[in-house]
Amino acid sequence: MIKRLANRLLRWYLHPDFYPDISGDLEELYLRNRAASPLVADWKYMLQVIVLFRPSLMRTFFKNSIIKDTGMLKNYFKIGVRSLLKQKAFTFINVMGLAVGLAAFLLIQQYVKFEESYDRHFADSDQLYRLTTDQVVDSVLGTRDAMSFAPSGKALVEEVPEIIDATTTYQFGGLIFRKGESFVTEERVIAVDEHFLNLFTYEVLSGNTASLLSEPNSLVLSESKARFYFESQDPVGKTIYLQDFEKDFKVAGVIADPGQNTHYKFDILMAISTIKERLDEEAWNGYNYYTYVKLDKEANIDNIRPMLPALSKKYMGEDNTLVFNLQPVIDIHLYSDLTFEPEIHGSARAVSFLNLISIFILVIAWVNYVNLSTARSFDRAKEVGIRKVVGARRNQLVFQFMTEAFMINVLGALLALGLAELALPSFNNLISKEILDHAWNDEGFLNNVGLFAFVGTLVSGVYPALVLSGFRPVMVLKGKFRNSRQGIWLRKGLVVLQFAASLSLIACTFIVYQQVSFMRSKDIGMSIDQIVGFRGPRSNNEDFAAQTQKRTLFAEELKNHPEIKGVAMISNLPGGGSSDVNSSSGGIKIVGKTDLLEATTYILYVNDEVIDLLDINLLFGRNFDRTRGIDTATVLVNESFIKRFGLEVNETIVNEKIQFGKNPENPKWNIVGIVEDVNRSSLKNAVEPTVYFYNDAPPQVMVKLEAGKYQEGLDALAATWDQFFPSAPLKYAFLDERFDGLYQEDKRFGSVFGAFSVLALIVATLGLFGLSSFMAIQRTKEVGVRKVLGASVGHIIGIFYKDFLSLIIMAFLVGAPLIYFGMNDWLDGYAYRISFPWLFLGLSLFIVLAIALLTVGYQVYKVAVLDPSKTLRYE
Incomplete structure (x- = not known):
């Protein structure tokens, strides 16, 4: 390349x-x-x-043009090289500023391009939609769920002619595979039907494409998993033992690795007919499946959506408040914020912010060039005057100065390519994604380097070229030339633009970090320190009672170890995403106290030790008690559950009964206690209205370790696990690390924002350094006269400060409203957010002010301390 x-x-x-x-x-x-x-x-x-x-x-490049022969072009380049070498400092500042700005711009654009590429690599990706389930009560949209019912895809294909294909999938929470004599937990296994590869067009590397995933107990492996389990052998026709199903599964094929830019990631596909009994049992009773449909090329989604409410009622009942909806697959990663998403999604708002940063940095770099070029116009005036006197036309002078701009931008582009290559490993690490292997051999990246070198030449070169070529030789050669008022105001305006951008980026960085720190440190209503959580083994061939008994005995054995403070069991570990919880949308009421509320209620199954282990505050009533057989018909509720009915949280709710659904014969559950709201997931979302049901031994286990004895406690846990579940691998996570993982996207956004804000400030400072240096040199004689008349060094520096202080204050007045409205809008996307931190706005102003004054002060001081006898020698 x-x-x-x-x-x-x-x-x-x-x-x-x-x-x-x-x-x-x-x-x-x-x-x-x-x-x-x-x-x-x-x-x-x-x-x-x-x-x-x-x-x-x-x-010879040009014929019949302003350049009559190659000699003229050679002369332009020769003069350009001489001019650049004569002003080495300004050349360095321009080239370095453009290089840093362009490298930062291109790297961020590469990341933005990656984020926007999610699911666009599939054939006919614009025809793919995910079937979602919305709850609509009295025309008001409530909870929106990413999942749907198992038969819904097939039903839509039959009912809507524009929908030509559909696939139903189920995401497992982790399955145990055997490799040789050891066992491996695979977290990314999904069950799919035979239509899946018709919609998601992954390349089939091995196996019969027509029959893939058509038989029960069959698997399709990704290329990397095929190598992991079978090394260089062809896996098709071979088997892998699944501990959860206690049987061998046949490998039917191998497909290319899904890659990073898809919202629905997997390593292994299982034929969904393997769990046919579950599909038939749930049918239209539970929406726990991801369903995708493909529309005909001529189909109009706006014509299909109005048909969905009627179809929803046809299959789910006239009284049901759930409604089908269709969501473009290519929008899911950045624009979807539904419950039960298959992964933590990205943010279109964050991508837009980063896009804005990249443009700011590049514009600041171009502004530097324009400012320095026009500021040096006084030095180039005599050159232009003499050239015009000897016959140079204006268009020739424009070409001369555009040639210099071209040389600066090409040098900057080449240096930007080198900087991007050097920074790429750190950048990939910063965003936690391998979006580019090398900058120098990626055709798209190289094309962008060339394109923006050309664009930069035009943007940064045209105005200085027109200004410099427009000088009147009579005025210049008589010594009456002065910088125009318009040129001075333009430079001041560009400096204001630079510092407004720098101020905005610094303030936004502080606010992002403050919000993330707030979420990570806020009291979530429970204690998660020193607690590890993990899932107990599952077995399809072992009855429920036997599994429950084994988990109970396992928990009791753990309590015998002095390094372990407590053990509790729960259906879903704290610190999970939006999909890591159970729910019911069939309506609920407090019997005799409220009407039926059509809304989603979240459900956790816990044993009687969860509340104490997590130190959740019991506000009223009592906890579960396993010695009371009656507790199998009781529940605990949280504050949000009660407040949703418009009721006051007090002891009068205790011993009231709740009932799910509209059927008056449905079971009634006695409320024995009210617990304080706790955030089981990210603080981006409000606390969910939650009902806690009692269960002797839910599938997830939490173990609290003695402080200072973590390793001993983990060793005791591993030994006990091997004693009860010798054929299953133990995979645990500390709960505080699970919560921390919920904010990875926000932390990544803050890190990227911060890093490139610093780069923007460096580029702006480079430009200010050059501009203040040139202005100080230009006013050397003025400084000498002032010193002769008795002015002190401090007084002279203050005169220069006055000009720049006014520009920074103007930058603050421009940037402050943008920061306030932009970041307030961003913070409103969080259920728990900080108040707008005015302190950080002031701190950002102080940083910009300090850097500007230090930069200007240093340059002015070098001139101010010169002996007047030297500066005025030729006056």
Whole structure:
């Protein structure tokens, strides 16, 4: 890729008379270097081609234009090189600023492109929709669920002609596979029907495509899992033993790895007919499945959606408040915020913020060039005047200055490519995704480098070129030339823009970090320190009573170890995502006290030790008691459950009864206690109205370890596990780490935001450094006169400060409203949020102010301390 690009560049600029000899010599050197390292050889070849880019070797480019021959073009480049070398400091600032700005812009754009690419790689991806379930009561939209009923996809294909295919899938919570003599827990296993690969067009690497996933007890492995279990062998036709089902499953095929940019990730596919009994049993009674449909190319989704409410009632009953809905698959990752999502989704708002950062950084870099170029107009005025006197036309002068802009931008682009390559490992680590292996061999990245070098030349070069070429030679050569008022105001406006952007980015970074810290440190209503959680083994061939008894004996044995403070069991561990909980949407009421409320109620099954182990505050009533047989018909409820009915939380609710559904014959459950609200999941969401049911031995186990004896406690846990479940691997997680994992996306967003905000400030500071340096040099004689008249160094620095202080205050007035409204809108996306932190706005202003004053002060001080006799020698 690098060598091919270099060859194109060489053939483009090199004179045809020189090309055969020079290209031959370069090829010989390339082959010699390639023997040592192909990568190094490619880059050396590119460097040699760039070094040969000199006027004496160039072809004639333009005919019948403002450039009459190659000599004129050579002259432009020669003058450009001299001008850049004459002002080395300004050249360095411009090139470095453009390089950092462009590298940051392109890296962020690569990440934005990745986030927006989710599920777009499937054939006909714009025709794929997920069937979701909305709760609508009295025309008011309530809970929106990402899941649907098992038969719903088939029903829609039969009822709606525009829906041409559908697939039903089920996501397991982790299954145990045997590899050799050991067991492995696979977390990403989904059951799918034979239509799945018709909609999600993964490449089939091995197996009969027509019959994949059609037989029960069959699997399709991803390419990486096929290597993991069978190494270099062909796995098709071989078997893998599944502990949960206690039987061998046949491998029917191998497909390409799903990749990172899909919302529904998996490693292994299982034929959904394996769990046919479950599908038939739940049918239209429970929506626990992800269903996807494919629309005809000519179908209009706006015509299909109005049909869904009637279909919902046809299959779920006239009194049901649940309604089908269709959601574009390509929108799920960034725009979906439904309950029971298969993974923690991304954020379109966060992507938009990062996109804005990248544009800010690039604009700041371009602004630097415009500011420095126009500020130096006084130095270039005599050059322009003389050129015009000897016959140069304005369009020729424009081309001269555009050539200089082109050279600066090309140098910046090449350096940006190098910086991006160096920063890529750190960037991938920062976003926790491998979005790019190398910048130098990715065609899309290289195309963007070239494109924005060209765009940068136009954006940053046109205005300075027009200004510099427009000087009147009479005024210049008479010494009456002065910088125009319009030019001065433009530079000041651009400086205000730079610092408004820098101020906004710094303030936003502080606010993001504060919100994430707030969520991670807020009291969630329960104690999760020193507690590990894990799922007990499952067996399809062992009856429920036997599994319950074994888990109970296992828990009792753990309590005999002094390193373990307590053991409790629960249906869903705290710290899970939106899908890690049970729920009911059939309506609920407090008998004799409220009407039926059509809303989703969340359900946890717990034993009588959960409340004490997690230190959940019992407000009224009592906890469960396993010695009371009656507790199998009792429940605990949280505050949110009661408040949702508009009732006051007090002891009068205790001993009232709740009933699910509309049938008056449904069971009634006695409320024996009210617990304080606890956040079982992310603080992005409000506490869910929750009912706690008693269960002797739910599937998830929580073990609290003695402080200071973590390792001994974990060793005791592992030994006891092996004693009761020798054929199953133990996989545990600390609850505080589970909660911390819920905020990975927010922490990642804050880290990326912070890192690139610092880069934006560095680029802005580089520009200010150059501008203040040039202004200080330009006003050297003024400083000398002031010193002769008695001005102190501090007084002189203060004069310069006055100009920049006013610009920073203006930047604050521009940036503050944007920060307030933008970040308030972002914070409103969280159920638990901080108040707008005005302190951080002031701190951001202080940081920008300090950096600006230090930068300006340093440059002015160097001039202010000069001896007036030297600065006024030629006056």
